[in-house]
Each structure stands twice: as C-alpha cells, then as structure tokens.
Amino acid sequence: MIQLSRSDIQNLVSIDPGTIAAIRDAYIAISDGRANVPPVGYLGFPDKNGDCHIKYGYIAGDPVFVVKIAAGFYDNPSKGLPSSNGIIVAVSAETGQVIATLNDEGWLTDLRTGIGGAVATFALCRDDAETFSIVGTGTQARFQARAMAALAGRPITINVWGRARAKAEAFQADLAAIGLAVHVADDLEAMCRTSDVIVTTTPSAHPLIKADWIREGTHITAMGADAPGKRELAVDLVARANVLAVDLARQCLEHGEFAGAFAAGLIRTEDCIELGLILSGRARGRKAASQITIADLTGVATQDIAMARTVLERVAGLDIRT
Amino acid sequence: MIQLSRSDIQNLVSIDPGTIAAIRDAYIAISDGRANVPPVGYLGFPDKNGDCHIKYGYIAGDPVFVVKIAAGFYDNPSKGLPSSNGIIVAVSAETGQVIATLNDEGWLTDLRTGIGGAVATFALCRDDAETFSIVGTGTQARFQARAMAALAGRPITINVWGRARAKAEAFQADLAAIGLAVHVADDLEAMCRTSDVIVTTTPSAHPLIKADWIREGTHITAMGADAPGKRELAVDLVARANVLAVDLARQCLEHGEFAGAFAAGLIRTEDCIELGLILSGRARGRKAASQITIADLTGVATQDIAMARTVLERVAGLDIRT
Structure with a gap:
C-alpha cells in the first residue's frame, strides 16, 4: 500500500x-x-x-x-x-x-475546488470577459485566482475584496509573490458593478451581493455555500439570473447557494443545468452576451x-x- | 499519524x-x-x-x-x-x-464479529447449555468457536458441520492446534436436534435449518445473513422463536436473518429486542429455560x-x- x-x-x-x-x-x-x-x-x-x-x-x-x-x-x-x-x-x-x-x-480538496471553480467560470462567462473579481481573501480565494489565471489563456484583470483590507493586501502580496497582479477593491458594491466575473468564496451566512449590483452579461461562480444556512447571494439575484448551473442539483438545492431561492419557491429544479452537460456540449449554458449566469458548486466525490x-x-x- | x-x-x-x-x-x-x-x-x-x-x-x-x-x-x-x-x-x-x-x-472485523457472536450467545442461551454447534467451516466459524470457548468460562462441547466434510476436518485440525477439541458432525439435522446452542456462519441464500429440528430451550445466533437475499434459518423457525434479539433493528429487518420473516409479515419490529438492552439489564432476553431464542447480528460501526x-x-x- x-x-x-x-x-x-x-x-x-x-x-x-x-x-x-x-x-x-x-x-x-x-x-x-x-x-x-x-x-x-x-x-x-x-x-x-x-x-x-x-x-x-x-x-x-x-x-x-x-x-x-x-x-x-x-x-x-x-x-x-x-x-x-x-x-x-x-x-x-x-x-x-x-x-x-x-x-x-x-x-x-482545496486544489480540486479551485480548478473546479475556474472550469465552471470559463464554461459560463462571456468570451470577452476581462474583469474577474474575487469576494473573500482566504485559502480558496487564492486557489480561485491562480486557477482563473491559468485557465484564462489570456491576460485578465483580477480584483479582490474582503471585509478586512489587511487580509486583502496579504492576498495581493501572496499572489504577487507568484507573479500574479491583483487589485484590492475598497468597495464590494462598486467592484461588483464593474465586473464581468464574480467568484464568491466566503463562509457567509447572509447575502453579501445584491441583485441590482450585477450588470447584464455578468457571470458569478458561488463557491462558499456548502452547508445549510450559508449564503453569499441575495435570493432575488439567484431568481433574476438567466442561467443557473450546478455541479449536482440535489446538493445545490438542498444546502448550496441555490437552496434559499429554491426553498422560497423562486426557482425550480428544472431551472438548473448540470455543469457536466454544458462541458460535454449536451446543454447550452450562456445563450447571449447579455445574460446573467450563476454557477453553484457544492463539491462532488x-x-x-x-x-x-x-x-x-x-x-x-x-x-x-x- | x-x-x-x-x-x-x-x-x-x-x-x-x-x-x-x-x-x-x-x-x-x-x-x-x-x-x-x-x-x-x-x-x-x-x-x-x-x-x-x-x-x-x-x-x-x-x-x-x-x-x-x-x-x-x-x-x-x-x-x-x-x-x-x-x-x-x-x-x-x-x-x-x-x-x-x-x-x-x-x-x-473477523475478531469483533467473533466476539460479538459469543457475547450474544451467552446473553441468551441457557446457563446450563452444554452442546454448542457451529454451522459452517470458514474463517468466522473459527472465530465463533474460539470466542465461545473463551467466554464460556466452563468446559463446553463444540460441534461443527459443513457441506464438505474435508473442510470440517480442517476446521477440527486447526482448532486442535490451539488446544480446542471439536467434534465433526455428519448430519446437520441430527446436530441441530441435539444442540443447546447453534451458531450459523454461512453465506447461504436459502434456509439450512428447519423449524422442527430445533428443540425447546435452544439458542441460535445467526451470523451469516448480512445482505439482501442471504438466509440460514427457515422463516417459520424465526416466527416460532420466543425471543428475537438484534444488534440494530433497522439492519436486521432490512437485510439480516430476520428480513425474510419480517417481509412475510410473520414478525413485527416490536417483536425484536436490542441486544444492548439485554446486556445492560434494561430488557429481559430469555425468560424461561424452555424458550427458543434467536440473535440476528448484522454488524454495527x-x-x-x-x-x-x-x-x-x-x-x-x-x-x-x-
């Protein structure tokens, strides 16, 4: 062995x-x-x-x-x-x-979660997405940044926002040390309003991001909510999105980011598309540059x-x- | 680590x-x-x-x-x-x-299963039980024999029966090598009719032991059935018993020895007593020397x-x- x-x-x-x-x-x-x-x-x-x-x-x-x-x-x-x-x-x-x-x-787990987030992000964001913003400054935020930079295949702008600016600056320094430039954002709302892609990585139990902060064409990958009671996005933002992608529907609707909107009756099981169907070309994810897309990843064996x-x-x- | x-x-x-x-x-x-x-x-x-x-x-x-x-x-x-x-x-x-x-x-697993079987056997058999018979000649049959001899605290007679006499003789030789005398039985029915305790250890998918082979006062510990479709005892033997003990009711009634009688409506959940209640003195197992008792063990974490x-x-x- x-x-x-x-x-x-x-x-x-x-x-x-x-x-x-x-x-x-x-x-x-x-x-x-x-x-x-x-x-x-x-x-x-x-x-x-x-x-x-x-x-x-x-x-x-x-x-x-x-x-x-x-x-x-x-x-x-x-x-x-x-x-x-x-x-x-x-x-x-x-x-x-x-x-x-x-x-x-x-x-x-950290590595596969980071790669998985970036795979979902590039499966759903606009091809011309330039501004990639990360919410949260912890271990998974770092993996998401590294994986996005690796999968982008082109120069992209990466922002980070955290509750504590010092942690965002430590994040910036850590990524600079491996050759990755990151901008520290002072204001979450302003960052969201100017992003093409938002990746959320916090263990928040209440929504951080409001529906009217998100402009058309934005993609959001929600990594944080992986247990009952965790939530990073407002339920009306989830309800507003044009495309809802999931790694595994039964998990996402039970204890993922989509659980709140599902429990409130704002979305249905059939509104969710499995990421695997999109990646294999058997289902379409984004259908127009103006659409708002959200991927909810809860992790699968x-x-x-x-x-x-x-x-x-x-x-x-x-x-x-x- | x-x-x-x-x-x-x-x-x-x-x-x-x-x-x-x-x-x-x-x-x-x-x-x-x-x-x-x-x-x-x-x-x-x-x-x-x-x-x-x-x-x-x-x-x-x-x-x-x-x-x-x-x-x-x-x-x-x-x-x-x-x-x-x-x-x-x-x-x-x-x-x-x-x-x-x-x-x-x-x-x-073999060790804990062997000890567990003997613990159940001595919790339910008559205090004056002398003749202990094992059905099956494999690894678990050996552990049951060793554990019964260790827990008995007195000299007991141990019989073994298997479909292949050569395997029963190999069993006998192996136990003789560690100082334990075992008699090889030629006929399963005759062995059952003269036993105080019977321990079944086979992976049989059809009943080996019939109801009318079992005399009053006998205890049976059924170790073999641990998955759907496995069965060592006739369902009417299970139905006839005065005491039905289980390690974990939901497992025994779903895929243990008692599953067949339960599915046929011959026994009910409330007919089963948890072995733990008997061992802790919170429930009585055997209530009379004439009773037939059966313990069905499926293994618990x-x-x-x-x-x-x-x-x-x-x-x-x-x-x-x-």
Missing part, C-alpha cells in the same frame, strides 16, 4: 493540464451516467463545533474508487491547529485492495476520485490498473 | 477481557443513546462481483470516531487474492485530526469503533485523548 504525504502529493499535482482535464471529466461523469456518487455521509460533533463529511464514489471505467474523510473542527485555530483535516483512501475497483492513502490534510487517480497515475512505477 | 499493519494489530488485541468488554459496551451504546451510527454507505461493482461497505460512527465520550472501508470482491480467490480487504481510519473526536490508519485487511479505540489505547506512548 502506498502512503503519500501532503508534500509528496504537492510534488505530483498542481493546476496543470492533466488535473484540469481530470476535473472537467469529473463534472461530465456526473451527467453522463458514469458516476456512482451516493449521498455524502455526515457525522456532527456539536459540542466540539466540528463535523465530518464522508464523500465516496466511483466513475465507471476508473481503476480506483475513492473514500474521502474530511473533518472540520472550527475551534482548532484557537489551539494552534488547522480547522480542516482529512485523508483520502483509494481502493482498487478491480480487487477491492487498498491501493493508497493520501494524507493530503485537505490540500487536494467525482472530483476527489479524479484527483486521487491523477496523483496515483503520476507515482513512478505504480500501475494502478492491476 | 500512526499506521498499523495487520501484524501490529494482532500483537495488540485478541479475544481478551478488554476487547470483550469493549464489544459488550459497543452493543449497549447502540441502545442507550450514546451511539451515532448513520446508515452504512454502499458502493456496488456488479461487473466485478464486488461491493464496498462504509461503516462509520461515533460513541459519545469516545476520544476517536471511526470510518471503516470494507471491500468484498468475490472473484479474488481465483486470482490468488483474498475476497475481503479494507482499512479502518480513526479520527480524533476532539480535533478532527486523523490519528491512525489500521490496515488490518479485515482481521479486526460501534463494534469497529470499540476495536479501533482498544487497539489505539494499547499502542505504547500514544495518548488518543489529546
């Missing part, structure tokens, strides 16, 4: 053509019937302000299936520990033998499968098909 | 007073509200004759919670590989940090939690409470 540490994994994969292709395929697999993705397992630890999600699934034809254990204990920082922990177990889909444990400490498979394919000497 | 191999684990735990106490408590935890045991996760691989069960849960007050990945790929023996594979991941219930992976290759915790408590220098 192979046991890979976070640094082992970081030496094998990054935002690169192979991982981007794997994540695109992970979304398509949800929509074309190849994915077997049971509902996410959950254990709550309310006394400890913690929870654990168990995502598992299989993509038909893959040599491995994957179980990801992801724990979040939100009082950890006060003990000097990271909030997020976890491990990914890759098992042979031929024999059931445990092939590898990936002790990535949540890094692969196929992304974890795709990343684990890609990591293992790059381990020298390991043949995961046997 | 601690990584323990099968042999590491075998050096730490066995059928011993600590593991027996832990398994008893694991059943009680189900019945007294301490256990959080979500439904078992499942992935099927019909093309490969394989499946994977993901059992996870938490016992309130425990320092760790556990996720067990157990794969069964039933064509493996033809490739020279074992059918069962798996891994247990123990995670801190204080911080979410992954404490350990237990690469037990299914051995802890609390057993896996109890075993993983016990293993980790015995790792020198590891404090799992931090």
